Amino acid sequence: MEKSIEYANITRDLLPMRFSRWGKVWTAILLAFCAAGAFAWILQLKNGLVVTAMGDYVSWGIYISNFVFFVAISLVGSLITAVLRLANVHWSTPLTRIAEIIAVSAIVFASLIIVVDMGRPERFLNLLLHGRMQSPIIWDVIVISTYFILSLLLLYFPLLPDLKILIRAKETTGPRLNKLYRFLGSFWKGTPEQVRLSEKAINIMCVTIIPVAFCIHTVTSWLFATTYRPGWDSTNFGAYFISGAFLVGAGAVVVAMFVFRKAYHLEKYITELHFDKMGKVLVMLALLYLYFNINEYLVPAFKMRKPEAAHLEDLFAGEYAPMFWFAIFTGMLVPIVILLFKKGRRPLPMFIAGLMVVVGAWFKRYLIVTPTLLHPFLPMQGVAEKFHHYFPSWQEWAITMGSLAGTLLIITFFARIFPIIPIHETIIEQHEKAV
Amino acid sequence: MGNDNNSRRDFLLTGLLAAGAVAGCTSKKNPFEGYANGDVTASGETVKLLSVDGEVIEMDKAFLKPVPDLPHPSNSEERKGIAGKKFVMVIDLSRCKNVGACKKACNHAHQLNPDQNWIKVLSMQEAEHTAPYWEPTTCMHCDEPPCVKVCPVDATFKREDGIVLIDSDRCIGCRFCMAACPYSARVFNWEEPKLTEEVAAQPYSCETSVPQKKGTVSKCDFCPDMARMGELPHCVTACPNGVFAFGDLNEDSVTNGSETFRFSDLIRDKAGYRLMDDLGTKPSVYYLPPASRNFPYESGLEKDSSGQISTSK
Numbered sequence: 001m002e003k004s005i006e007y008a009n010i011t012r013d014l015l016p017m018r019f020s021r022w023g024k025v026w027t028a029i030l031l032a033f034c035a036a037g038a039f040a041w042i043l044q045l046k047n048g049l050v051v052t053a054m055g056d057y058v059s060w061g062i063y064i065s066n067f068v069f070f071v072a073i074s075l076v077g078s079l080i081t082a083v084l085r086l087a088n089v090h091w092s093t094p095l096t097r098i099a100e101i102i103a104v105s106a107i108v109f110a111s112l113i114i115v116v117d118m119g120r121p122e123r124f125l126n127l128l129l130h131g132r133m134q135s136p137i138i139w140d141v142i143v144i145s146t147y148f149i150l151s152l153l154l155l156y157f158p159l160l161p162d163l164k165i166l167i168r169a170k171e172t173t174g175p176r177l178n179k180l181y182r183f184l185g186s187f188w189k190g191t192p193e194q195v196r197l198s199e200k201a202i203n204i205m206c207v208t209i210i211p212v213a214f215c216i217h218t219v220t221s222w223l224f225a226t227t228y229r230p231g232w233d234s235t236n237f238g239a240y241f242i243s244g245a246f247l248v249g250a251g252a253v254v255v256a257m258f259v260f261r262k263a264y265h266l267e268k269y270i271t272e273l274h275f276d277k278m279g280k281v282l283v284m285l286a287l288l289y290l291y292f293n294i295n296e297y298l299v300p301a302f303k304m305r306k307p308e309a310a311h312l313e314d315l316f317a318g319e320y321a322p323m324f325w326f327a328i329f330t331g332m333l334v335p336i337v338i339l340l341f342k343k344g345r346r347p348l349p350m351f352i353a354g355l356m357v358v359v360g361a362w363f364k365r366y367l368i369v370t371p372t373l374l375h376p377f378l379p380m381q382g383v384a385e386k387f388h389h390y391f392p393s394w395q396e397w398a399i400t401m402g403s404l405a406g407t408l409l410i411i412t413f414f415a416r417i418f419p420i421i422p423i424h425e426t427i428i429e430q431h432e433k434a435v
Numbered sequence: 436m437g438n439d440n441n442s443r444r445d446f447l448l449t450g451l452l453a454a455g456a457v458a459g460c461t462s463k464k465n466p467f468e469g470y471a472n473g474d475v476t477a478s479g480e481t482v483k484l485l486s487v488d489g490e491v492i493e494m495d496k497a498f499l500k501p502v503p504d505l506p507h508p509s510n511s512e513e514r515k516g517i518a519g520k521k522f523v524m525v526i527d528l529s530r531c532k533n534v535g536a537c538k539k540a541c542n543h544a545h546q547l548n549p550d551q552n553w554i555k556v557l558s559m560q561e562a563e564h565t566a567p568y569w570e571p572t573t574c575m576h577c578d579e580p581p582c583v584k585v586c587p588v589d590a591t592f593k594r595e596d597g598i599v600l601i602d603s604d605r606c607i608g609c610r611f612c613m614a615a616c617p618y619s620a621r622v623f624n625w626e627e628p629k630l631t632e633e634v635a636a637q638p639y640s641c642e643t644s645v646p647q648k649k650g651t652v653s654k655c656d657f658c659p660d661m662a663r664m665g666e667l668p669h670c671v672t673a674c675p676n677g678v679f680a681f682g683d684l685n686e687d688s689v690t691n692g693s694e695t696f697r698f699s700d701l702i703r704d705k706a707g708y709r710l711m712d713d714l715g716t717k718p719s720v721y722y723l724p725p726a727s728r729n730f731p732y733e734s735g736l737e738k739d740s741s742g743q744i745s746t747s748k
Binding site for chain 1: 538550551552555556557558559572581584585586587588589590605606607608609610611613614615617618619621622623624625626627649650651652711714
């Protein structure tokens with residue numbers, strides 16, 4: 001009897017809640033950013049990519065670096081859900097849904113931002129009609145769509161038992177949401193056969209999503225590494241991108257953990273223990289990424305081949321030096337120092353470290369894309385002066401900020417509609433602990 | 436009356452067939468417009484013709500009208516290239532003094548944006564104590580083209596005759612080819628190209644690269660439309676100093692318009708080389724080193740009143 005009361009409490013704690021005043025303000029701000037981004041995109045569709053600051057030399061700019069950022073951050077879905085699950089780690093259960101919704105929303109906007117970057121977005125279907133398997137872009141299209149579907153299913157299947165709970169809680173959630181829950185999950189009765197099938201499917205997907213996750217970011221790194229350009233022409237790129245991706249994704253999960261914990265008063269479910277464990281994961285990933293960075297920059301810097309030298313000098317001590325060192329310190333070194341200490345792995349310092357990782361990672365992607373393009377093999381001559389530099393136009397900023405706000409908006413609405421901490425799994429775990 | 440109707444139907448039928456056969460020329464204007472008014476009556480004498488699609492058609496002589504320009508080959512023909520040819524270019528750096536006539540002629544022929552060029556004349560100096568020289572660059576029409584490898588939609592392709600072209604009707608504007616090209620040969624139409632109505636109305640062809648299209652990539656195309664007419668690319672004929680020589684590797688000959696060389700002799704005698712050959716791209720453009728020059732490097736630095744490097748002699 002006591003137990004059932006406890007389970008009822010868990011359910012009550014974790015059911016999705018209406019937006020508070022702050023929730024409404026937050027959503028309104030995100031919507032405003034999205035609207036500004038949409039407006040800028042309409043301008044771009046009308047006038048062409050001329051509204052951007054890109055030129056014949058810097059032919060990829062902030063859109064592409066933002067795309068890389070999104071693909072990177074989405075990898076965390078596979079890390080938290082699949083890798084930790086297969087490693088038989090149980091403490092990550094309350095974090096799986098947060099990780100998976102981050103993955104799904106980031107992938108949605110990764111795809112959108114690629115369409116935004118196209119000179120001829122209306123010819124998108126040419127990728128299917130005339131697709132050539134030799135092109136890494138086609139590989140990316142294939143693996144990203146596969147990853148998207150797997151992530152969506154890994155979000156959906158574990159949601160089914162929760163949908164059953166949600167359908168029953170009609171009085172708290174309201175009739176409109178109830179309709180949605182019924183549409184999504186009324187077939188789920190929780191019979192042993194259904195549970196067995198679902199468990200099996202989740203296990204299979206957890207195994208398959210790991211290679212697919214490695215593929216999406218390795219292939220994304222190959223969009224650069226398959227060219228001859230100094231700064232991109234590197235065999236280190238796949239591993240370098242993957243390690244950076246896990247880092248930024250884990251950073252995003254830490255930030256989300258902190259925010260959801262505060263906003264929904266989830267202190268009982270996202271405990272200091274979770275922060276401590278995630279802090280250890282984060283510091284390990286940061287050290288790993290640092291290791292690949294050292295490989296990526298110090299080996300060519302030792303030789304200083306002519307084309308590489310111009311690029312590296314620009315990063316280490318030139319035009320891009322402030323941003324470069326900001327990204328290295330904010331994205332890796334300072335978080336490592338914070339997280340190495342037990343005190344640093346408490347919620348607030350963790351939140352700050354996670355935020356630093358994410359912000360540093362965004363600028364890191366910018367540094368991977370742009371400075372390389374400013375150092376072609378043949379000198380930049382005979383082109384308009386504006387093509388010698390690159391700083392994103394307001395339209396590019398608006399679209400980029402809009403896309404970032406868009407991912408946050410998807411996550412926000414998701415948390416409004418569905419329990420962000422799996423209710424069913426939490427109850428099961430409580431039960432197992434009690435037994 | 437009945438007779439009239441019959442001949443009219445016959446005429447319409449013939450016109451329809453012919454229109455279908457000549458549809459490949461993609462002219463926006465109906466070439467049979469005049470006949471539809473009934474100005475022409477069938478003569479009863481027919482001729483057999485070969486359509487652009489390779490079909491033999493028969494039509495009445497009265498409906499024949501001379502076409503001012505040959506219609507473009509079909510897209511699949513343009514993608515195949517000119518049979519039996521392997522085009523090469525030789526750029527003699529000892530002759531270049533940055534006149535810029537190549538660029539001007541090219542930009543005009545292909546209706547490029549005023550601030551974009553397919554040909555760039557670079558001021559080069561390898562190291563502090565080496566001699567500066569002028570180096571015109573075009574698309575290298577590589578035999579292992581990095582741009583073609585990365586194109587996701589086969590919009591840029593390598594032809595049998597060695598030319599690398601772009602199909603602006605297919606390009607999605609992802610610009611991966613621009614990132615992949617180590618020679619920075621490619622430019623992008625960032626905005627709607629500013630074209631005269633006449634140019635904009637021309638039917639697009641990959642071989643003429645005209646009209647340029649917004650949101651697509653373009654680059655030097657080796658002027659295959661000129662090659663089909665047995666003429667030289669615009670840069671070759673425009674250069675007053677004979678810097679560019681164009682020709683066919685299979686014939687082992689190249690010409691700059693006034694002089695014709697045996698390609699293999701030229702490359703051997705003048706120690707020809709290719710740009711960044713170590714990358715393995717196998718360019719079709721060869722360079723002759725800037726030795727025993729016709730002009731001092733400085734002669735290319737003359738500026739006109741606007742401060743621009745002079746483009747006239």
